Amino acid sequence: EYRGHVVGVDSETDVAVIKIDAKRTFQPVQIANSDGVQVGDWAIAIGSPFGLQATVTAGIVSATGRDLGSGQFQHFLQTDAAINPGNSGGPLLNIRGEVIGINTMIATRSGSYEGIGFALPSNTAVKVYNDIIRDGRVVRGSIGIKWSKSGSQLDTLEAFGLNHGVLVETVAPQGPAGKAGIKVDDIILAMNDRPVKDGDELVNKVADLPIGSTALLSVDRDGKHLDFKVGIQERSVVWSDAPELAENRSGKPEVPEPPKAAVPTPVRFGITIMNLKEKEREDLGIDDKAGVKVVTVDPGSFADDIGIQENDAILAINRQPVNTPDDVMRLQKNLKPGAPVALHIVRSIGIGGRHTPPSRIYVSGRLPQD
Incomplete structure (x- = not known):
């Protein structure tokens, strides 16, 4: 055992740098380039599972770039090398004994190893x-x-009509993108003339740019191509005032209104819809006349499969605005079996009597073949 102190911590990757006080000289391990790791490569995990020191297990790399939703900058190597409680923080090595990752967690229903473990890539740790x-x-x-x-x-x-890009859901009001003119529902196609595959790729590229520098973003807005010069600001500053859970705006108890007859959409969607009431528009932050309310969702239907929920408000179908149930009926007639469909919806989520700000999201999928 050695005494040491924490030099620094990064909460977004759950990595800390610790300096130990020792009089002896240590032989450092070699660090590999984790970007070169491929599925099927040998993987060797070292750790002290259940207190059993210097335990070595072996397997292969099962997947790379695994996003578990645990953190924006955590994209893991997946391995079937046995990892158990006590392995966390230990190295994951390649066949040459070079570190390709830091063992981090497992996916399990029993609390012990079930063949799926995860390691933070060495390049991220470095x-x-x-x-x-x-x-x-x-x-x-x-x-x-x-x-x-x-x-x-x-x-x-x-x-x-696109095959890559990042669909913008939220824009920080005082953030660089907002000041440059980027809006919600814009699709970022490229940064500095290099195509952007998805949001993870974009945020990692932006994160590596120097604070105070400028990036050129190419954007699709309702089918039109636009370019924006956007400044790079420190992440912790941009999101320092992120909204927390807020009370229901009115502060008054909800009084249910008598139900009205819902207008059924085609069976192809599997929902019934009706016009939104004024109070519902106010609570969801929707402009007058925009959107229709989802009243019911048929189990096993197309709508159910893509994640539409009761009380969602549909604003658009494939970028075409929806103001009335008749709009939905009209737009669906032009959709062929197997066609991709993207519905722009607003959803309010209540937690313990509180409500988060309504979320504007897209749910999408392909219509079933008739």
Whole structure:
């Protein structure tokens, strides 16, 4: 055992740099380039599972770039090398004994190893280490946008005639993107003339840019191509005033209104809809006349499969505005079996009597073949 102290911590990757006090000289391990790791490569995990020191297990790399939703900058290597409680923080090695990752967690229903473990890639750990040693903390750039990961983004983009890009869901009001003119529902296609595949790729590229620099973003807005010069600001500053849970705006108890007859859409969608009431528009922050309310969702229907929920408000279908149930009926007639469909919806989520700000998201999929 050695005494040590924490030099710095990065909460977004759950990595800390610790300096130990020792009189002896240590032989460092070699660090591999984790970007070169491929599925099927040998993987060797070292750790102390259940207190059993210096335990070595072996397997292969099962997947790379695995996004578990645990953090924006955590995209893991997946391995079937046995990892158990006590392995966390230990190295994952390649066949040459070079570190390709830091063992982090497992997917399990029993609490023990079930064949699926995850390691933070070595390149991510090295970047965090270098930043902490140089600056005492990790500084990441941001342009002040967030995007939706719900549904199939490829289907959504394909419905708009695109095969790549980032659909903007939120724009920080005082953030660089907002000041430059980027809006919600814009699709970012490229940064500095290089195509952007998805949101994860964009945010990682932006995070690596120097604070105060400028990036050129190419955007699709309702089928029109636009370019914006956007400044890079420190991520922690851009999102320092992110909204927290808020009370229901009116502060008054909800009084249910008598139900009205719902207008059924075609069976192809599997929902019934009706016009939104004025109070519902106010609560959802929807402009007058825009949107229709989802009253019911048929189990096992297309709508159910893509994640539409009761009380969602549909604003558009494949970028075509929806103001009345008749609009939905009209737009669906032009959709062929197997066609990609993207529905722009507003959803309010209540938690413990409180409500988060309504979310504007896309749900998408392909219509079933008749």
